[in-house]
Amino acid sequence: MMSYKLSVILTALIIILFLPALAHAQLTPPQEFRAFDTPNDDGKSLSLTWKVSLENDREGVYYVISAAASADGPWYQIDKTLSTIGYKSDFPQYFGFGDDNKLWHFYEASKIPDVMDPITSTAYFRLAVTDGTKTVEFPNMVSFAPQGNWFDKSKINILIFVIIFSSLILFFISLARRNPNLFIRHIPGLDAIEETIGRATEMGRPILYLNGLLDMSSLSTIASTSILGKVARKVANYDSQIKVPCYDPIVMSVCQEVVKEAYAEAGRPDAFKQDNIFFITNDQFAYAAxxxxxxxxxxxxxxxxxxxxYAESLLIAETGAATGxxxxxxxxxxxxxxxxxTTCDYTLMGEELYAASAYLSREPLQLGSLKGQDISKAFIIFVLIIGTIVSTAESLFFIHLFKTF
Amino acid sequence: MIKRQIPLMIAFVMGILFIIQFFVPHQLSQDLLTGVNKWLMIIGGISLLLGINSLVHFHYVQIKRETPGWGFSLVMFLCFGLALVAGFLPSIVMWFVEPAKAGAEPVKWLSFIPLIPPFEPGSTLFWIFRNGISPFMATMFSMIGFFIASAAFRAFRARSLEATLLLIAAVIIMLGQTPIGQMLWQGIPDIMVWIFSVPNTAAKRAIWFGITMGTIAFSLRIIFGIERAYLGGTDQK
Amino acid sequence: MSSDIFVWIAAFLTIAIYSFLYKDNPLYKAAEHLFVGVSVGYSIVILYFNVVSPRLLVPLFQEGDWVLIFPALIGLLMVSRFFPKYDWLSRITIAFVLGISTGINLPLIIQASLLKQLQGTMLAMTNLNDILIVVGVFCVMIYFYFSSEHKGIVNSVSKIGILFIMVGFGASFGYTVMARISLLIGRLEFLFHDWIHLIK
Incomplete structure (x- = not known):
């Protein structure tokens, strides 16, 4: 009798203990399966979402996605994914950072192998859940036709920054029109250019000017040719010579034009020697040699x-330093x-290179843009301070505003 | 006037167009970007004509005027021609030999030249690269080893607070990377890591912010036509 | 000593280049001109086979992609530099290249440089090093500020900034020294091992 009671109690205990597991072992049909156009893309994929399920989402259970180009089939299995991965929250570039994104599974279907690769027209999907022995299907198929999008919403923060910076710079340019005497601090490296040219003239030796190793599509090269214009003007005034060995043919062409115009403006067009601005080679070390x-x-x-x-900087600058x-x-x-x-008398660091042409030209509009750049920088410092405080307070909202994809 | 306005207009329209393109994921927009990148490569390729003209002219003048060292210009021409011949000859020969494959009479007098496309192992150009250009590049690169030492000595002589700091940091990093550093004092590798992760990170990041802001402002200046010195002449013109 | 002729050629060129360390000499001049010539010739061949032929000539003349006439014409405008009367036409090409590359790069700079760096810097300040990084970034940015003279507090802050910069540059310098010295050792090894077999 006693052993009978014990066995009943034990059985009851086992049932109570394993009831949740037994319940878990049940597979339920996926809920709210939907297909829609993938946001922010070129129209070559579709997005599938369905509700997270307490019963289905566990080890050993998979979601099986099938697709067809027509409602009548034939159907192809396009993927079998673990039920514990792939959520909307993993794709903030499409769905943002909302908390409810964790409640939805997400799958991006980009092709139906051998049928449609990539998916460019209406595609049909079915979703099933399986634990290897049992399979339960979402009752209906879903379908959608992908579309190319005309605006990538995930890049909206970048657009806002483009607008902010453009507005600040344009505002200060217009301010400079009204008040041309904007203050810009001294930049010793640029102030020294005049002295350098004077010294070269006294010594009767030329000035060597290099534009770096990038082509004309690089901003630093454009900045460099712009500085060259200002330097060449001073060189022409001093009746000195400037030699510009170039690494890129288009840069060479621009330099010839810039120096020629500078000489013309200095009233000495005949002193311009085109042969002094020449192409050497577009090989890094042959150029350095x-x-x-x-x-x-x-x-x-x-x-x-x-x-x-690049690495040739030291080869060139150290040789220059050795000649005095x-x-x-x-x-x-x-x-x-x-x-x-370590090898030069003055070095313009980073952004000073970009400020140089504005600084040397002393033209109000250019100085205005420099002022706008400074204010933009102040804005960035402000954002950094706020961001650091907010981060320390363990809030992610502010950081998410700057997230890029 | 029009000679400046048209280029400025082109820079403005293209600049704005490709800023917009960045925000448009549509296939048309992607095709535009791919297409224009191809265009830029073609333009760059054709512009090498200017470079060749400049190089040939420069050395031709040296030889013609017999300026001191004009013989070296001859060396330049010789090597320039050699590389061109090595690169193009197999293709030119193929023009003649190719009909042989279609059953036509083979051009026997050309068949002694190995018909390996340029850059592939066995071709003359590949040989030139492996035995000429490649060791040359390695040698020039390695010369920086000597130059870096003399640059360090130059910094040592400067005796300013900044130069001293630079050198101290450099020496710590060098010692930290070698077993000698650890033998001298066990704390050196820790200091090295600290220098890299704190002052170095802070400085680089701030300089990078500056460069970023500088390039953004400079780009806008180009697009809005405020920076136009690249067209030659003063900015007001 | 090596019996490989190619090793001898490479060794000769290596010594010719190194001879510059002593002083400029005919050997170096010859090597320099040799490499200028070869490198330009080589890049012409590369450009023809990798760009001009597959991206312009073949699509234009064999596949009938006539749109490519436009970049070809825009590129050929650069040749107007040879004719002084029409050389302003080359500005069209330059403006075209500049406008496109600036337009492409501007949003990319904001995306890749600015926003990514901002995210990396907006750190939760949990220890002294985090505070030092934020302070360092602030001081260095003040150093580069153009709108106020380096006087008073701005001067003090920017002085701290320049200290950060110098330590940072020192770190790069020290790091690069090791890499470059190993390259030098590699080259010396070629001379003393591969060529004259002095090092076994």
């Missing part, structure tokens, strides 16, 4: 290195800055 040769043979009184450089030339460098290549700092 040739420039080194040029430096030791022509012994320029001053070397100006403006633009973007006065050297001014300006680069936004962070890795090469230490070498220019």
């Amino acid at each position: 040739a420039v080194d040769g040029l430096i030791v043979r022509h012994k320029p009184a001053a070397n100006l290195y403006m633009g973007y450089y 030339a006065m050297q001014i460098a300006g680069t936004d290549s962070i890795t090469q800055l230490p070498f220019f700092i």
